[in-house]
Amino acid sequence: MEDQVKGQSSGQGIGARVPRKEDARLMRGRGNYVSDIILPNQSEVAFLRSPLAHAVLRGITKPQGLEGSVYVAADLTGVKPMEAPCTVPNYKISVQHPLAHEKVRFVGELVAMAVAPTRAAAEDICERIEVDLDELPALVDAHEARRSATRVHDAWDDNLYLTLNYDNGFDEHARNAPVVVEREINMSRQAMVPLEGKAIVADWDHRADQLVVYTSTQVPHVIRIGLAEMLGIGEGQIRVIAPDVGGGFGYKCVLQPEEVCVAWLALTHKRPFRYVEDRREHLIAGANSRQHNYKLKAYADERGRLLALDAEVTIDGGAYSNWPFTVALEPGQATGNLPGPYDFRGYRCKTYCVATNKPGFLPYRGVARTSVCFAIELMIDAIARKVGREPWDVRNENLVQPQAMPYNNVARKHYDSGDYPKSLLAVRQDIDFETWRARQKQGEADGRRIGIGFATYCEQSAHGTSVFAAWGLPLIPGYDQATVRLLPDGSLEVRVGIHSHGQGMETTLAQIAHEILGVDISRIRVVHGDTGQTPFSTGTYASRSIVMTGGAVAKTCEALVPRLLAIGAHLMQCASNTVSMMPGRVVGPQASVSLKDIAEAWYRRPQLLPPDVDVNGLEATVGYRPQVDTGVFSYASHAAVVAVDPEVGDIEILDYVIAEDCGRMVNPMVVDGQTMGGATQGIGTALFEESPYDANGQPLASTFMDYLLPGPTEVPKFRIRHSETLSPYTAFGIKGMGEGGAIAPPAVLFNAVNDALRGLGVEVAETPLTPRRLLAAIEGARPKEPQP
Template sequence: MTTEPKPSDGSLIGASVARQEDPRLVSGRGRFTDDLRLPGMLYAQFVRSRVAHGTVTSLDLAPVLEVPGVVAAYSADDLKLVDITARLDRPVSEFVPTGMPVLARDRVRYAGEPLAVVVARDPYAAEDGVEAAKVEYDLRQPVTSAAQALAPEATLVHDEAPANTLLDVSMFATEGIDEVFAEAGHVVTVNTSTGRQNALPLETRGAVAEWDDRDRQLSLTTSSQVPHQVRTVAAACLGMDESAVRVIVPDMGGGFGLKCVVGREEIVTAAAALRLRRPVKWTEDRKDALTASFLGREQHYDARAAFSAEGRLLALDADIVCDMGAYSCYPFTAGIEPMMASSEMPSVYRLPAYRVRARAVTTNKAPSAPYRGVSRPQYVQVVERLFERAARELGMDAVELRRRNLITEFPYTGVNNVTYDPGSYLESLNLCEQTMRDEGWYELRERAAAEGRHLGIGYSCFSERTGYGSKAFAQRKMEVVPGFDISEVRMDVSGALVVTTGTMSHGQSHETTFAQIAASELGLELSRVRVHQGDTNRVTYGWGTYASRSVSIGGSAVRRAARQLGEKLCAIAAARWDVPVAEVELGRAAVRHRADGAQLTFAELADVAYLKSHLLPPELEPGLSETASFDVSTDGTFSNATHGTVVELHPGTGQVEILRYVCVEDCGVAINPRVVDGQTRGGIAQGVAGALFERITYDDQGEPSATSFMDYKVPTALETPEVSVHHLETPCAFTETGAKGVGEGGTIGAPAAVLNAVNDALTPTGVELDSTPVTPETVARALEHAS
């Protein structure tokens, strides 16, 4: 069931119109990177390290060249590419930059690290060539956990990173916080870990590169959320002007953050095409995607919270360690997860005193990239566990304890120096709980207990900072500061509209929602608007899609540009009628004279702008094209939600069955509520995956445990619950449309809600679980303890 707002003014904003992308995608006419076929195309695959840590003593590619069908094989010494290095503008005592070689040279730092590229006439010959490569290593002791990395005398992953620490920051140390803990009526602690995960987009990474002699430009088609960043890094690594590199992103089958950083393989593919002057394609296979691609999520928290006897949250103290793998990702660096957790951990609660230390630790594992939610699923899990534990110690209902501490007056500036814009924190909690009670789940839980069954109800409350502008990113002291986005809105002679955007859809329905924004602003039919994205030749610059920024920032740029175009259309019409601009207004695909109702259609006005420009007044230039940018000047916008879930634990198997899932979310103005529902449900599925299923572990030699779907457990439709989504709407004052981002919220709230429900069901056992994923073995042992 979905409760959605309805537009009352005939506007397309707030309307659940059908997705414009679907006819193409569901009929198999989508065009993805691997679909690209070019004359003379060659195929690339990578020789990868088979050890987690070692010095390369010999790399022999001569046998590779003897394999039938192999055209070339290149090592780092052959291609001589500049390292990819992401930096923060922080002292070396806080942050250590580490270059990531595009191909490993003398040192390998994780199993699967690329050492050389093999280029062949077909994919099978490329695979055979990879197998023929001969590599010898002087093995080093691998570092396979954060605890091992931080141990005294630990092997160094990077010689320049003492104590294997890439980032170490202490923030928000409120004066007198120790005294607050000493005098508090109740202090509760949580020690928790979360499993390492793969973002697992349906489409793996891939790239097709081709040199164009006519345009003197390298064209790189790739599955990326950040085409302009790929262009910047590719040009730098290859020693080319950026204008000589064009990055194109066609349809993309998911990204979830994995593709919002620059990968090494796409740069090497481009270098091979440049060198051979032939098209080269690389498509990542699933084994490499699971083991050697960017991963995420592995974090550990030691946290404690102080509460008064009346249940008021007094202080929060946390030590956060994030296992970021072997390298910093570009452009966000290894600081992305610990700094996200540090700055936003107070979440939706009033907090007088706060102290946090956060570290990014390097290990001999595939490097981490942002993954949907970026630390928020983890710290929300920690904070919500602290509230559950405090409620038990205080003898209070956990929902009531949350009520007493939720932020209710806005704007609210927290102890973390972040200002939260208006939201519906209390309203979402109340509606979620009331829905659960109205459906009878509390009564069912009591009846189940009497029957010896184990049912539990769990909640999580959270906010999601969305629409990070340059101000928010600059606070992290990033050397590369993302933020703004640019849109061009261009009307052709027929009166149809083309919208370009620097954001990049990988399933979020930009072709629909951005068209809705532009069409609503100009009074056009949706079918007359086309959205272009993912081409660095068409868009001046853009920061791509991540951090729930697309509609809030990219959509705001679209609306600004559309508004400017509407103003020009009105100016042309006013000139044709020889009246002041104030006497005309936009109508439906036309400009209307306010006094007599006369109209000039957009096509008629476009005819003047393009084909009869001599009729334009001197202050107006020919053509109908407007460009606008947008950046959030505040700390960001804050969506919020409450998740509630009901689980049943099955003795013997330890299975956790989700019986009910309710989400009450507020993302400001929902441009398309049906799209929001899809984002929410997909995010919850990924959050459930982290709570109950997905985890990559490593053996003592640094070999990953999950090399296929036989080993990496992913929830199917059978394990994914039906989700009821209820919409609240608190329009944002800082975006052009009133919209806030929503892409990550489902993932953020789900782990805590599921874990709290599991612990509620375990109440009779006396066992409490704080870490995820919760495995059947753990649940079965807990239930056996009860019996």
């Protein structure tokens, strides 16, 4: 604990609002992204993508005279298809060839690749490739695909990746419930839309005898394993570098077929090739997340106390399961997290994950939790309306109480700590609930209707070995390591295997190192994103990096402390039990020596070292994982006030407040930034973003004309309040929080709109809430809610 006081007093340690070190380059446009890398003799790659959602691939004719510039599946010698196994019973493996083989299964699937000096020329070549396709019926709707005789994967006996059945005390607790509320709730398919899409430059380094792949990824070490497997070469022959990455959100936590193709070109031709995904490709082939359907029946008492929940969840899994996380992650997280922060004892959930002719589902910021939060929070409000009580009261009474922590919920999730009701009360006060209720009663002069919405969620973060091992994925996270090295000038190098692409970890990891060693953070370099320079980690996903790698950095710095003390004591000619660490110095009874003096002794004046010096020197690599690895649970409540214009269907967010708790905050400013960014994406899910398809599986939103994102004028000024309930299981009590902001906004905004429209008998439950959807609901409103 003394260390923490030390760090905070310097204004740089854990808890300090330190400006992000990486912003010096990123805010000045000096970041170095894959697309900034231009190598001599580099060719550009363009992909020809399937124009049909489902078809037999009869043949491909390369343009005459350009045969050498075009590659199809048969040309990719030595490349294995991507298959991601998973030990969940009855899970079916999809076989994905990087370039389509025998069949195409979604619009945008890679069919062929063309190589030319410029991207435009490569696209010209693509236009001249003839593809002979025999169209098959497209499976566009997950419910229909479940019943259809058409198969996305011909070897399967149905279109189900997997079905999960969970029952814990359902009958017993549902049996005598006096109140039953039934709803169908839909979250639509969308894309993730990072500022930077996929981007790959691959080259062959003759000196190192290595394939060097620069790629925009969250998980460089995982990509190295994946490429070695798919290309059939040794891992030592591959170096993966992820330079600055313009946002990941889950889109870049899996091996992409484009990475395999471009790496194969460089491996085969021993020269550089580049591919940069454009926005249209992203919106078509990257329409891969969020699409869940819920059929829910909630059983409650007359006060709205939830007794049991019966759920049927259908997830539109798209055409392929990804490597390494698999499409099973989504139904697993949906089933496990649907009960949310609530205390009830009867739960039955049947979850179908269905193959369709759309891009394969990928884990997007929040992974299933945005959808389950949307579902359960709309149900809580529906129960409250049914029993005639304030949704806030019903929500509050159903929450897990702080004295129940740690709490094992009905889905056997272990909630480590937290005070959920406190956060719900905080947002009620911060939004000024009573004032808005009063104004709502008066009505608005402009005819708009005011509504107030709440939602509470908890966010499993940094779940580790035991959780992933239970799913039996091809790659399971274990210990994360950090390498820390004091350099001869007394500055510090911290090498980590995760990647930072917006999370500010070049700063927060430096703060953690500063906390232990007291080196000024301007003299701490955090090195990440290069398999050639960093210890292994499965990378950045599942809100894990600050917990896992942050813990590793702390443990590694701590391992250096006795070595520094021993050298320091020797230099001061005093006993080693009389010295201690102070910021940047070792202090003895009469004098002190700086870390620079100690480093100089080790590296340049070894004649000054004590005879029993630790020969491992001033560099260490230590691994870390939390005592309990089932995840630590951050949580938050959000509240919003909206004004709904029932004539045109406009929704204006008048106020939005957040009370979050992610344990010890390493840097509250970074927590604010992550929360705002996430909540902005959540507003996108709630009101704007959608990747619709026609009956033939053709995507209808392939440019920003049709695919809308929230912009500065659509995003309110979030007011954020923090509390810190420390996790008992992690270093410093830190919890992960990278995804949380994106979880609650759809729930909050729909609850607010439903509150606004209560008098009209309108209830909406399908994202995004476009003006047209809202007006259709108003025009079709039935005054009574359907009886169960």
